[in-house]
Amino acid sequence: MMKRMFGLLAIAWLLHPTPAFAQNEALRGKMAMSVYVSIYGDREIDPAAFRLSLEQQLHDMGITVLPHADPPNFPVLNLTINVGNGIVRTTTTYTDGSATTFDHPISAYSSRLELRQLAPGRTAAMKPIQDVAIWSKETEEQTVSSIAAWKIPGEALDLAIGFVNAWQSVNGSSHPPTADKPMPLPNPTVPSPPSSEGGQSLYSDASCKTAAGGGCVNTIYQGVTDSFNAVPNAQEEMVRKQLADLQQRGQKVIACTYGPINTQAKTGYVTFNYWYQSAPSDILKILTSAMPHPFMPLGRVAVSACPATKALANVVYASRFN
Secondary structure (H helix, E strand, C coil), X not given: CHHHHHHHHHHHHHHCCCHHHHHXXXXXXXXXXEEEEEEECCCCXXXXXXXXXXXXXXXXXXXXXXXXXXXXXXXXXXXXXXXXXXXEEEEXXXXXXXXXXXXXXXXXXXXXXEEEEEEECCCCCCCCEEEEEEEEEECCCEEEEHHHCCHHHHHHHHHHHHHHHHHHHHHCCCCCCCCCCCCCCCCCCCXXXXXXXXXXXXXXXXXXXXXXXXXXXXXXXXXXXCCHHHCCHHHHHHHHHHHHHHHHCCCEEEEEEECCCECCCCECCEEEEEEECCCCCCHHHHHCCCCCCCCHHHCXXXXXXXXXXXXXXXXXXXXXXX
């Protein structure tokens, strides 16, 4: 009788699986996806660093990462972090009747990670195609003192761990890693549309020892990176070694300067720094080895020449994580 009861329970479970099981089952066979990260209400969290970290995790799992494009390539693994800031006011009254009021900044936050894919719309006339979430996980809204807001990114990454576990529960964990393939940048030699903004022209630096089409080419040096002071102490030595290794390998960067905006005073120059000819082959692993990483301004892609104008340089710079 007991054996039969367990058999009936098993059949019932198969016919009506738990929501978590059904949601994980939707991940079966999902071997390619793109990644998007949206962060609202907090400028201290870098969405690009988050996205690259998620992409590296997918590569390690054996998932092909689809190009980051507009419109998105589906399925889309989408992470959203919402942060709201406020003030809590407290008043302390002393025995002499005096009182002091304190304002305590607080942050209310929540995170959601979901895999979305295209599906037929509800009505052909209004929306023939829509994107729907087939897997999702979220944190409950929490409120912390703003000085403890450093924990927000870590809890968001916990959602990624949950996705990894769910995906591997139905697809296994023995898939070979996939290669990182950044999207090609816009052709830097194609002139951009006319702009009313001054200082659009590429400036040729006569003092540059190694020039390439108006740009200044050098072996990578710390001046083209962010400050190393923001790197966690435990990772600073590793990051400095990465810089030294790239210098030893002869990794090149190119500086592209535009201006001057004021032609009479010869002032108002803007400089963009890019990897030259090719980015390091392991650039994604490098960028995700520390958060923040000082190489983030250089991104993950390279140019073969300076963009023709500052407007196009801005487009290339904005695409450097794609």
